[in-house]
Amino acid sequence: MSDFSLEEMLRRDPRNEWIARNRLHPLHDTVLSAEQGERRGPSGLLRKDPHLVGFIGPNGIKRIDRADVFSSVGAELAGKKRSTEAKAVSLPWHIVENPAGYIMVVADMVGGRLTRHDKDILGLAHQLATEKAAVAVVLVCFGESKETQFDLAGVDRLIHLAGQEFNGFAPEARLAALEQIETQFYPDYWLFPDSVNGGADLASRLAARLGERPATQAWQVNGTQTLCRGASSSVDIRRATPRILMLLEECADAIDSTRHQALPLQIKPLAALKKSNGSSKMLDRGMIDVDASAVPLAEAEFILSAGNGIHNWNQFHAAAAALGATEGASRVAVDDGFMPRERQVGASGTWVTARVYLAVGISGAIQHMQGIGQCDKVVAINTDAGCDMVKRADLAVIADSDAVLAELTKLANAFMASKQQTSSKQGEKSDAA
Amino acid sequence: MMLDWLVPTLISVLLVLASIGAVRRINLWRAGQAEKVNMLAGLLAMPKRYLHDLHHVVDRDKYISRTHVVTGGGFVLAMVLVVCVHLFGVDSKILAWALLAALVMMFCGALFVYKRRINPPSRLSKGPWMRLPKSLLTFSITFFVLTLPAVGVLPEGFGGWLLTLVLSVLILMSLSEMLFGMTWGGPMKHAFAGALHLAFHRRPERFGGGRSTGLKPVDFGVGVSAKEVHGVAKPTDFKWNQLLGFDACVQCGRCEAVCPAFAAGQPLNPKKLIQDMVVGFAGGTDENYAGNPYPGIDLGHAKGEPNQIITDGLIHPDTLWSCTTCRACVEECPMMIEHVDAIVDMRRFLTLEKGETPNKGAQVLENIIATDNPNGYAPASRTHWAADQNLPVMKDVKQADVLFWVSDGAFDMRSQRILRAFVKLMKAANVDAAILGDEELDSGDVARRLGDDATFQSLAKRNLATLSTYQFNKIVTTDPHAFHCLKNEYGDFGSDALQNVEVLHHTMFLNRLVKDGLLQLEPFKGGKVTYHDPCYLGRYNGEYEAPRELLASLGIDVAEMERSKFRSRCCGGGGGAPITDIPGERRIADMRMEDVVSTGASMVAVGCQQCTAMLEGVVEPRPVVRDIAEILVGQLVEATSISVKEEVVHE
């Protein structure tokens, strides 16, 4: 991918150094901008050389290229990698020594990692924390965690409830834990993502238990006032900021310029939980294996859709299976009997809301387009560069469907194989809450 | 002589039996709902209705029209004379000769009927109908022979007992068919029921060249008891004269031959539908039906009773939902039976009472109720298309010469091209026009055809209320469906908003502008052009000429499709059919596009946004589809800079 991958940079490259000194060398700019601002010392340690910021322009005057125009794409990617690492080292610490108060952020942690939504809320927690002295932002999370960057996301303290009883769908156990935290720390705020990943559910339970009236769908919050969406997002409600908040995504910027302690915080044994154990009124019986192909079109997040331009149907089904996509179809494909009727997308079929809609051999008739109006990203594979689907697409490849689907299937299979290898190596078990 | 008493006895016995049958049959019809008819006027008008209106329709098939006049006329005459001569024994040579002449006439006609039945087209029903020409021949021959002695050609008592016996059997056979069968459900039933049907027709306006195509409103009024079910659930929920009308069917299958849904292999056959109605109100099964079935549905499983819910065993709902309400069947039916009324009546029950509008139907109706447009767009975005059009809005100007009824095409990007083209033409002709803007609501066409008359009536009343607050002389629309509602259906709601207002389709209006020399147009130089008659402009409103004249004014010599004008084949877009979307073997629009292609045209002109959508939904390559307004705009010579010319075909 790049000539400047990390491994290479660890070694000294005499040729590069020579080019860097020779400003008439054709590669001079590239080398310089790639190395901008940092150097490995002879020991391999990262050195910051302030003099090296910028480059010498053609007239011999030193320039600082803040727009980064000289870096090639590859160098940029490598540069980004390095810069996060550099930041990891250099970000200033945000330290809360003896917290006088707490803000609890209960994260969704989909797939064991902080979601963007979680991170936004951590950002918001810090905004609220600045309004008082010595308030620690505490992340509360349940189940298995694969997150490695709590410190960079703004977690001052961490309550990680990893016990078996919190896994999967365990609202009673989780609620009991939150109650325990409530009595032990009496936090200034309880912040939850207002999400379908469990955040809204848990928050509502806690609010009902504690008898607090929460703010829901909140998107602008400070210590005194909160702005919430209401009435199916058609109105804004301005109200005093309550103690329990369910927040929308993008309610604040995530933390990106400080490093936090992420110190574990202990909670006392859960008395309430012990008591209710065994007599639980809800029993999680696990996830149902829903095959991508069985997902109703309206709920599917990734649809591979076939039109009149598909000639090899076995290949199409194979591609859908390999990509883990839900199958859709244009009406012509349905009329011709290649696809069942409930797979038809469009005005007289299903209106879909997929994140990615991959349309293969579909011309993009208006009745079809009506059905995909709410899709985030549309990708088209079509032989006709002038058709409406290509015009609508975020990415369009002009090619025969056969050839591209074959390649895609290969890529998907290779990707799955490599993933299986790594996961079997690590012996990972994943259970998305 | 045995024949002397046998003939009168047989005739009188069968006449009595026929009368009993007639009373029974009439009682079956009377089980239907009350409907006010001017009986006397109807009866008096009946001969003329038969000779003029019905004959006019039958005459589209010259062979059968002549055959029918000769056979039917001969029979009626002969029967009257038979009663005089053989029953009452009127001894008159003249009458007897007249009878002989009538019988000869009938015989000749019957021969042609016979000939038609040797190799009948598939649309004709077989079964008892195959027997009918033989019965007709038998009747004429038998009574011919019987009457010969009366004119003295043959001696009395000729032929002895053998001939007497043979003749008696033949008399019995033929009279059974002709008299007994007439009222007990044989093929001759059509004569009896048909005559009365013509007299008591529910739409007398149709006779004498008139047109009556608007659906009858459901009565939701105060007089309606709270328990009453809306629409037709059981055969007896039809009006009595609708039941009578079903009985008039001659199973000629002309409706079947023109039905687009039948041709597309959807489970609808209008002839079978009418026969099933008869099975329903008379009770029984469809085992004896000898015509084509509903495509994909086997015969012999349909059972009906006068008080049984029709969709529980007699007719599958899909049959009702396949109809595009194109009225081709009604237009073709020699007995002037009203299939569309019956279908929509039954749909009303399914929608209003059972809530079983299939596929997208429920959603569309819900959208119309919540947003006044079928796709659920924000009502406040109705006028967005006209943001750059500088069109006066009635709310501001209060009056205009022309009110431009925009229709729901306002929300659809393709239809907007038609709207803009029309606006441009109006501007070029300096028409004083205004729109209702966001005050306009869906016309209610789709809701009504889907059976939701409650929503239709609510929309109609609200639209009328809006219209009544403004002054205008004409209301013009590019949408034939809205045109039909405004012109033929809004009148039932006691508003004077449209009194003294001319309701026009844009092609009619544009044609006037062109004739008045208000539009400067260049001749069209593209390829061959054909024209598709929209059902709701053509059959519903009889407008076939304005669009053709407009095309002619551009120098276009329309390459007519085989099925054009009143025989135009539907595009498949009417009656909510694209919404209920009942599967068939083909798409109606594809068949229509084949009609277009077979003319060799490279462009098909239409006058309806729905037709445009349907025909453009056919996969390419295919001829281009353009509304007439779009074609005209392409040829418009603008007053200021004559050289500026828009491209006709935008691709």
Add this chain to the structure above:
Amino acid sequence: MPPNINVVSLVSIGRHPQSGRARRAEQDGRAVELGLTMVGEALTVLHAGNPQNPVLRQYAGMGLPSLTVLDQASSCDAVSVLLRYLRKNPTDIVLTGVRAERGESSGMLPYLLAEQLGWPLVPKVAEIVSVQDGKADVLLALPRGQRRSVQVSLPFIATIDNAAPEARQSAFGPGSRALFSIQKGDNLADDAFMEWKISPAKPRPKRLKVVKAKTAADRMKAATAKPVGGGGKIMKQESPEEKAQAIFDLLLEEKVIR
């Protein structure tokens, strides 16, 4: 499914997203649908509010012979009056929407009821598979069409997700004939709600690109740069491998391939 359980569906007045007009609420409609498939006409459909509201006829049009209305001003708190009803009338399953389409839309009502009644609450239910021996098997709807099976003991409250079967069509006739059983409500004003300021929703600023802007120049660049992947990229000349790779990269970036 045993018909001898008492199922109550709670319904509210919805709001059409485009016109803002009152309508049958999407999820409440599904709650009625689920109730009807479970126990048919034995279902109790309960509304706290104005019995004259025509939208109630839309619910009734789903084939309900009757509808119970706890008559109170629509601005009043529904929890207490519903609680009283549920305590008085034997109930096994309460079905509600996840979130109302009007008012605060907080989704708290079912939780408050569950808390007060001490019943379990199963959130975002897609299907109630069976009810047996005082326990019900339900499927919860998770994102991306996934499902989780949960066993819950009766009585319980379930909030019904959009993934549950769509509400059947509302028919005008039965809707207009249904009888309303009207009981007196509470008229406890929701004081807190009265104090809030309500205004039409302001458009929310979109998150700027995740580019970390340390300097003015970086910010400038982030603000002016073409969004990555957006703006319809078209690939013509590349080899099929490259094209497939580009698509695959997009799928990875969008996280639809995991």
